[in-house]
Amino acid sequence: MGKKVSKYSIYEKIIKQIHFDNHGVMGDTQIALLLIERYQLGNSASLDSLRKYIGKVIDRTEIPKELKESCVDFNGGKENILIIGDLHEPFCRVGYLQFCKDVYNRFNCNKVIFIGDIIDNHYSSYHETNPNALGGMDELELSIHKIKMWYNAFPVADVIIGNHDRMIMRKAQTSSIPSAWIKQYKDVLNTPNWNFVESIVYNKVLYIHGEGGTARSKMKSELHSCVQGHLHTQAYCEHLVGSNFRIFGMQVGCGIDHSSYAMAYAKASKKPAIGCGVVLANGEMPINILMNL
Numbered sequence: 001m002g003k004k005v006s007k008y009s010i011y012e013k014i015i016k017q018i019h020f021d022n023h024g025v026m027g028d029t030q031i032a033l034l035l036i037e038r039y040q041l042g043n044s045a046s047l048d049s050l051r052k053y054i055g056k057v058i059d060r061t062e063i064p065k066e067l068k069e070s071c072v073d074f075n076g077g078k079e080n081i082l083i084i085g086d087l088h089e090p091f092c093r094v095g096y097l098q099f100c101k102d103v104y105n106r107f108n109c110n111k112v113i114f115i116g117d118i119i120d121n122h123y124s125s126y127h128e129t130n131p132n133a134l135g136g137m138d139e140l141e142l143s144i145h146k147i148k149m150w151y152n153a154f155p156v157a158d159v160i161i162g163n164h165d166r167m168i169m170r171k172a173q174t175s176s177i178p179s180a181w182i183k184q185y186k187d188v189l190n191t192p193n194w195n196f197v198e199s200i201v202y203n204k205v206l207y208i209h210g211e212g213g214t215a216r217s218k219m220k221s222e223l224h225s226c227v228q229g230h231l232h233t234q235a236y237c238e239h240l241v242g243s244n245f246r247i248f249g250m251q252v253g254c255g256i257d258h259s260s261y262a263m264a265y266a267k268a269s270k271k272p273a274i275g276c277g278v279v280l281a282n283g284e285m286p287i288n289i290l291m292n293l
Contacts, residue, residue, distance in 0.1 A: 008053045011035055015057045028054040029098045033292050079203060082109040083277040085254035086229045087150070088120040088164060090142040091262045093274060096255035099291045100276050101153055107278045107287075112154045113200070115229035115252055116162025116209030119143045119189070122262040124167045130261045144189055151191045158195045161185070162209040162230065165196075203283030210251075219249030227279060227286070232256055232266065235273035237286050250286045252277035 018031050032050040035041065041050075082104045087096075104112070120143070122129055123136040134142065165185065172182055185196045199208045210228030212218065216238050218226040225247040235253040239246065253275030256263060266272075275290035 006053050008050055011039075012057055015054055016061050019058055019061055028058060029095075030102050030292070078280070078282045079111055080107055080109045080281070081111045081113055081202060081279045082107070082154075083207070083227055083229075083250075083252050083279065084112065084114045084150075084154075085252050085274075085276050086115065086117040086162065086232060086256060087254075088117055088256050088262060089146045089150075090139065091120050091122075091257050091260040092146065092255050093257045096274065096291065097149060097153060100255075103276055103278065103289050104154075107280060109278060111202070112157040113207050113227075114150075114157055114159040114194075115207065115227070116160040117164040117229070118147065118150075118159060118162070120164050120262050121167040124171055126167075126170075127265065130264065133261055140188075147189050147191065151189075151194070156193050158197060158200050158207070159185070159191075160200070160207060160209045160229075161196055161198055163211050203279075205279055205283045205286075215249035215251040217249075219247055223247065225249070225283065225286075227252060227277065229254060232272040233270040235275050235277075235288050235290060237277075237288055248286050250277055250279070250288065252288060253290055 014035070015031060018034065028051045029047075031054050032047055035050065036047070082100065084100050103109075121139075122133060123139050133139070169179065169182060172179070186192055186194050199206060201207070205225040205227060206218075206222070208218070208226065208228045210218070210230035213221075214231065214234070215226050215228045215236075218224075218228065219238070219240060223245070227250045229252050231251060232254045234251045237248055237250040239248045253273040255274060255276070256272055258266070258272050273290060274293060275288060277286065277288050279286045
């Protein structure tokens with residue numbers, strides 16, 4: 001009895017070519033999504049089975065030494081930071097976690113920053129909430145469950161505190177409850193090695209959530225390179241160059257599920273920019289990466 005041939009075998013040469021073209025740094029999920037989009041495989045392709053086949057092809061495909069050496073060394077002892085956009089768990093888009101993991105590996109990142117709003121706290125919003133939505137404990141427990149997957153992927157990270165993250169603290173303040181009564185974020189979410197901060201600076205680049213405006217306006221007002229999230233429909237990087245300085249403002253994409261009830265307030269808004277960012281080579285090279293949808 002002959003060996004069973006995979007239905008994806010007709011794409012083997014194409015998979016190898018993509019693998020070569022990207023110097024072996026493109027993940028199997030990204031290649032699978034590229035094939036599905038390029039060849040309109042649609043429902044005929046199971047993402048999981050296609051990923052497994054691509055993984056087998058990659059495992060038996062050797063990247064020539066000279067091709068590996070021609071790839072830009074994004075590390076070289078320098079700090080390469082992955083910036084993960086707003087998650088709003090438990091309402092994060094399916095596939096966004098894998099996308100961020102692939103980007104981390106592709107650019108040889110060695111530091112991770114969540115740019116804020118890792119949880120949504122819809123049940124506690126100051127705006128009208130969905131009457132059919134999850135209750136407070138149910139939403140929190142589901143958020144903790146989903147955050148655990150992010151924590152397993154990135155066990156050490158800085159987390160910028162966003163306006164949705166601090167919702168409970170704001171409610172406590174409204175009720176005149178001293179902050180001493182409130183647990184730390186990492187204790188509630190079971191993320192002991194995550195560092196929760198309002199803002200942080202690495203290599204003269206400021207990382208904030210962004211409630212005060214755009215990355216562009218912050219860069220100009222502070223004359224300081226700035227990376228921020230918060231604005232779900234924007235993803236760009238703008239440079240400002242003077243006679244004695246060069247700075248940038250990067251607005252990173254997000255990872256929200258726009259179809260969820262928690263995002264109903266933005267139904268009439270523009271489509272969100274689903275993506276993340278990297279700042280490479282000790283703050284010298286900012287790049288926005290959008291997710292293939």
